[in-house]
Amino acid sequence: MQSDKSEKTLIRGLGLFEAATLIIGGMVGTTIFLITSDVATIVGSPGLVMLTWVVAGLLQGAAALCFAELSASMPHTGGTYVFLKRAYNSELLSFCFAWMMCFAYSSAAIAVVAILAGIFLMPVLQGFGLIEGDYARHTAILLIVFLATLNARGVKQGGIAQNVFTIVKVSLMLVVIVTPLVLIDVQPANFLRSEISNAGFLSASQNVGTALILCLFAYSGAFFVTHVAEEISEPQRNIPKAIMSAFLIVFVLYLLINVTYLTTMPFDDVKASTHIASDVMARALGPYGAILTSFIVFCSAVGVVNAQLLNYPRIPFALAKDGLFFRRVASVSKTRRTPSNAIMLIGTWASLMVLAGSYSEILGFVAFVIHFFICLAVLAVIILRIREPELVRPYKVWGYPWTPVLFLIVSAGYLVNLIVTKPGSVLIGVAIVLAGLPFYWHWRRQ
Numbered sequence: 001m002q003s004d005k006s007e008k009t010l011i012r013g014l015g016l017f018e019a020a021t022l023i024i025g026g027m028v029g030t031t032i033f034l035i036t037s038d039v040a041t042i043v044g045s046p047g048l049v050m051l052t053w054v055v056a057g058l059l060q061g062a063a064a065l066c067f068a069e070l071s072a073s074m075p076h077t078g079g080t081y082v083f084l085k086r087a088y089n090s091e092l093l094s095f096c097f098a099w100m101m102c103f104a105y106s107s108a109a110i111a112v113v114a115i116l117a118g119i120f121l122m123p124v125l126q127g128f129g130l131i132e133g134d135y136a137r138h139t140a141i142l143l144i145v146f147l148a149t150l151n152a153r154g155v156k157q158g159g160i161a162q163n164v165f166t167i168v169k170v171s172l173m174l175v176v177i178v179t180p181l182v183l184i185d186v187q188p189a190n191f192l193r194s195e196i197s198n199a200g201f202l203s204a205s206q207n208v209g210t211a212l213i214l215c216l217f218a219y220s221g222a223f224f225v226t227h228v229a230e231e232i233s234e235p236q237r238n239i240p241k242a243i244m245s246a247f248l249i250v251f252v253l254y255l256l257i258n259v260t261y262l263t264t265m266p267f268d269d270v271k272a273s274t275h276i277a278s279d280v281m282a283r284a285l286g287p288y289g290a291i292l293t294s295f296i297v298f299c300s301a302v303g304v305v306n307a308q309l310l311n312y313p314r315i316p317f318a319l320a321k322d323g324l325f326f327r328r329v330a331s332v333s334k335t336r337r338t339p340s341n342a343i344m345l346i347g348t349w350a351s352l353m354v355l356a357g358s359y360s361e362i363l364g365f366v367a368f369v370i371h372f373f374i375c376l377a378v379l380a381v382i383i384l385r386i387r388e389p390e391l392v393r394p395y396k397v398w399g400y401p402w403t404p405v406l407f408l409i410v411s412a413g414y415l416v417n418l419i420v421t422k423p424g425s426v427l428i429g430v431a432i433v434l435a436g437l438p439f440y441w442h443w444r445r446q
Contacts, residue, residue, distance in 0.1 A: 009332040010077065010339075011155065012233040018159035019225045019232050019242035020249075021166035026307035027221035027250045028169060030116045033176075033277035033297050035214045036261050040271045042211040043204070046262045052208050053258055056215030057251045062407040064222035064247045065397045066378045068240040071226040072395040073384070075235035078318025079226030079311075080377050087380030091324070092440060097373045098319040099436030103349070104429075105370050106312035108362040110305060110350035114140035117301035120294045127291040140354045143305060148347030151309045152333070152340040155231050158310045165303035170253070172296040176277055177256050180264040183284040187263055213414060218254070222247050223374070227311040240395035313342035324443045365428040368418045375411045378404045 014022070040049050067079075076082045078098075085094035118136030125131045151158035222243050229235045232242075261276055264283065273279045277297070281289035317339035320330035333340045353362070381397060381404050397403050419426050 009337065010230050011337045012231055012235075013154065013156040013337075014159045014228060014232045016233075016238040016242055018163060019238055020246040021162045022159075022225050022228070022307050022310060023222055023242060023246035024250055025162050025166040025169065025303040026224040026311070027219065027246070028173065028253065028300060029113060029218075029304040030120070030297050030301055031214070031218040032254055032257060033293070033300070034275060035218065036258055037270055037273045037276045039211045039214055040267065042214075043207045046267055046270075048204060048208055049211075049262060050255070050258060052211045053215055053254055055208065056212050056219055057254065059212075059407055059410050060216055060219035060222065061247055061251065062399075062403045063374065063378055064243050065399075066381045066404050066407070067223045067226055068243040068395050069381055069393060069397045070377065070384075071229055071239045071243075072236045073391055073393050075229035075232070075239065076318070077228065077230040077314050077321075079223060079229065079315070080373065081315050081318050083226075083377050083380050084373070087383045088376070091322075091444075093376075095319065095324050095440045096433045096436060098315050098325075099439070100366060100369055100373070100429075100433050101312065102316045102319075102325075102346070103436075104362050104366045104432050106308065106315070107346055107349040107353055108366070110144060110308045110312070110346070111140070111353035112363060113301050113304045113308065114143050114350070115354060117143055117298050117305065120297040120301065123294045124291055124298065127288075127294075137354055141351050143302065144309075144347050144351050144354070147302075147306050147309050148343055151306070151313075152336065152338055152343045154336045155228070155310075155338055158306065162303070162306055162310060165299070165306055169296075169300045169303045170249075172299055173253055173257065176281060176293065176296060177253075177260050179289075180260050180280045180284045184264040184280075187266075209413065212410075213417075216414070219247075219250070221307075223377075224307055224311045227314040236394040309343060309347060313339055313346045316345065317342040323446070324440065362432075364422075365425050366432060367429070368415060368422075368426040369429040369433055371411060371418075372415060375408055375415070378407055378411075 036049065039052055040046075043049055043052055070083045071079065074082050074086060081094050081098045081101075084097055085091060088094075115136060118139030121139055122131075122134055122136055147161075150161055225232070225239055225242055229239060232238055257277075261270060261280055264280055265273070265276075269279070270276060275290075275293075278290040278293040281293040283289070285292065316325055316329050319325040320327060320342070329339070329342045329345060331341050332338065382401060384391060385400070
């Protein structure tokens with residue numbers, strides 16, 4: 001649990017709306033504009049594509065509800081770091097999570113999304129003759145520096161920026177959903193195509209299970225708001241509301257945009273597309289449709305980077321407040337009341353990853369461990385229900401215990417699949433976590 005000092009130094013500058021836009025902005029990134037083609041190739045029919053997105057949404061929704069209960073019960077800076085320490089009575093376990101987030105997952109994720117923002121901005125600028133050449137990496141670094149500085153100046157400024165980015169993102173996403181439906185002949189009969197009878201039910205189920213990996217990643221991010229719990233007004237009430245409302249909005253948007261893809265393009269074209277949103281908009285608006293889509297994806301990516309820089313730095317900040325990290329990272333700006341050193345640390349590390357070009361490999365390495373820690377957090381709901389029945393729970397998970405149990409069962413299959421198919425990456429990810437142990441022992445002695 002965080003100290004009273006942290007509660008006095010951080011200000012509650014985020015309301016329900018900011019909490020919700022933080023989640024939406026963190027969840028809706030670039031994948032929804034790209035991966036439906038991969039899902040279609042794996043599952044083989046439009047109906048199964050929709051089924052995969054629905055199942056993935058329900059599973060991640062189950063995890064989101066669990067995080068809502070945990071955060072309403074323990075509204076402290078650091079989110080998952082706090083939940084793990086409380087549920088497992090293990091400072092070491094929570095340290096390993098925070099170490100991995102600080103030096104691997106969070107910085108690499110910021111670098112990936114910032115690079116994608118730069119990549120999708122290039123066709124827009126080139127299309128209007130504003131630049132020549134590729135400056136995606138330069139754009140990524142400038143974006144990280146700008147947003148890190150903005151968030152370091154104040155949580156309210158970061159929240160306002162997140163509101164703007166999310167409103168723009170959702171509005172432009174609705175343009176992608178509605179425009180093709182209006183300008184292209186819609187073919188609802190596409191959904192009647194099915195290959196289950198040919199492939200067999202068992203094979204179709206296995207294909208859906210494989211495609212779930214892609215869709216589950218697209219739905220991740222509901223836990224973002226838990227990391228800034230001490231900076232949200234009335235967190236016991238607003239955090240559960242924000243998680244549930246934001247996740248429902250994203251769930252509906254994802255299903256609608258997939259309906260657009262599948263009813264305005266022949267299914268074979270859906271499978272063959274490498275940039276499905278751009279291809280659909282090009283059919284509706286011609287060459288400028290693809291440019292518009294690139295701009296939409298760029299705006300979406302910017303919103304994600306801001307959400308990441310608003311929440312990820314709170315994890316090393318909480319770690320440092322417990323004396324298990326560099327002391328300066330625990331400092332709070334006296335005038336701006338933000339963990340500015342933690343924000344600049346994560347922003348600097350992410351910028352270095354952009355320059356080094358190693359971000360994508362790192363994300364692949366820590367895919368296993370990040371999901372493993374998320375599973376531990378979901379399991380914490382059950383552990384705390386049993387061990388601490390008296391803990392005040394302003395919100396309780398709907399469908400308990402089946403909601404967390406279902407998520408854990410499916411996640412176990414996902415983790416086993418990673419161990420079998422990518423054992424080398426799993427071992428490297430575990431090694432990244434273990435590399436923090438000497439530092440833990442050093443800071444623990446101090």
